[in-house]
């Protein structure tokens with residue numbers, strides 16, 4: 001069944017997804033504060049709390065899900081905060097078209113679709129290629145946070161990132177089951193309510209590794225999702 005795409009009129013929504021040149025975040029936010037990105041913001045629980053805690057940071061919350069963007073905008077508008085913008089855009093598309101390299105002070109990915117079936121695992125967003133690219137978009141010392149309820153996804157990300165040049169583990173172990181001060185997203189809460197643990201991973205882009213020393217950036221030219229299909233999947 002085809003879902004109706006509801007137009008989003010919020011002033012905090014960046015509607016244009018035909019990105020040809022990196023976005024001018026200084027002009028968009030009217031300041032030069034550090035930029036942080038949440039990928040797959042869902043309905044905006046995490047970003048609202050994080051943005052309220054950190055007015056000194058500009059946040060971009062993205063999702064490919066129209067209703068999620070709509071609900072996230074409603075939360076931000078109701079809270080009357082100025083440091084969040086929402087985009088309906090695919091993560092790799094935004095990174096490659098809308099962001100400068102070394103421009104992100106933090107990236108948050110909470111409970112991404114786990115694709116639990118073995119034959120679907122290659123569809124996971126966070127894989128070796130993605131983390132390789134991401135290192136180029138993080139500023140030196142920039143944070144990468146990943147959370148999942150799915151042990152196999154946590155193991156996979158932990159193993160891949162451990163072997164990648166350019167990241168530094170900020171935890172004592174591969175993951176922890178709680179991170180002080182880190183907001184709980186809607187999906188995290190759902191799993192916690194069922195008694196399931198969340199696996200939190202926290203790395204930083206290593207400051208001593210220059211961008212030239214990172215594994216080459218994988219460019220996914222021609223990569224574009226089918227918007228209507230994505231909405232109905």
Ligand SMILES: C[S@@+](CC[C@H](N)C(=O)[O-])C[C@H]1O[C@@H](n2cnc3c(N)ncnc32)[C@H](O)[C@@H]1O
Pocket residue numbers: 039040041042043062063064065068089090091092109110111112113125185186187188
């Ligand atoms: C399982 S939900 C989790 C939502 C939220 N992060 C939370 O923890 O409550 C995953 C979200 O990621 C979005 N998503 C999946 N792949 C994406 C991609 N490649 N780029 C942007 N968003 C994506 C989905 O539309 C969905 O809203």
